[in-house]
Amino acid sequence: MKKIILITGASAGMGKEMARHLAQDGHTVYGAARRVEKMADLKQSGVKILAMDVTDEASMIAGIETIVKAEGHIDVLINNAGFGSYGAIEDVPIADARYQMEVNVFGAAHLTQLVLPHMRQQGSGQIINISSIGGKFAAALGGWYHASKFALEALSDSLRNEVKQFGIDVVVIEPGGVKSEWSSIAMDNLLKISGDTAYGNLAKQFSAIAKKANEKNADPIIIVDLVRKAIAAKQPKTRYHGGYMAGPALFMRKILPDRTFDKMLLAQLK
Incomplete structure (x- = not known):
């Protein structure tokens, strides 16, 4: 069954691949991001482009209204927009920490609030x-990033039990590398944040290990296929994981x- 799907963070990485492949599967896909110029190629795959900033309420409201007006409903919201603000907790400015939570947690939560009335x-x-x-x-060195993802997991668990009564499923995808x-x-x-602080040696070791691991990271299609499984399932799992070292x-x-x-x-950093 073909679905009306909204994907945030569709200008790069996993989000872009999700948008491209799900549109090729025959779904009606809306790809949303701030950097719309980076999504021009998605139009060739049939993806509909939306300018959306998940930290801006007006743009989120406008995006949902555009979809519902054009399609009459929305079947799937994929909260993919996010980034990693790395640095020692002592070093990261609280303003940066707030922005990390704003994008990774509150943006996803607010967009969820906007689509739920239509899904109900x-x-x-x-x-x-x-x-x-x-x-x-x-x-x-990833405290605020981890905090945002821990929060998203908890919100997903609460939400799943709240909206089950309305026939709405909540799924968490947990990528590794x-x-x-x-x-x-x-x-x-x-x-930039911790390279020249008391945590500098640890930061340099961590960065070096991360760059080496990039060579072993999985292609985004691994995560795309997990999303496909979740969308196609009559009763999807509550969680799926995939990617380098995930299992x-x-x-x-x-x-x-x-x-x-x-x-x-810590042994990985020696």
Whole structure:
């Protein structure tokens, strides 16, 4: 069954690949992002382009109104917009921390609030929140990013139990390492924030490890296929994971005590 789908953060990385492939599958896809100039190529795949900033209420309201007016309803919201603000907690300016939460948490929450009345009215719908394996464990130097993903996971769990009565599903996707511009931006930010502070050595070690890991990261299609599964399922799983080290990392976090898991993470930096 073909769906009306809205994807945020569709100008790059996983979001762009989701938009392209889901449109090629025959769904009506609206790709939303601030950088609309980076989505021009998506039009060739049939993606409808929306200018949207998930920190700007007016643009989110306008985007939802555009979709509902054109299509009459909306079936799937994929909250994919997000970024990683890396740096030691002592170093990261609180203004930067607030913006991290604004994009990764409050933007997704507000857009969800805007689509839910339409989904309740039609008696069906699906909210897919793109979290991270970093929503299940927290490593050094990524505190605010991890905090945002932990929060998104918790909101998803609460929301799932609230909207089940209306025939609406809530799904969390937890990517591990995936090829995108995300990592390079996050590591550049890490060195800018903490590279010359008391945490400088740790930051440089972390950045070096992250750059090496990029070579092993999975192609975005791995996550696209998880989204496809969730959309197609009559009763989707509450969570899906995929990408480099996703399964092993989540398994180790589940079975290991905190301090043992901490030692495992820190050992990677030596």
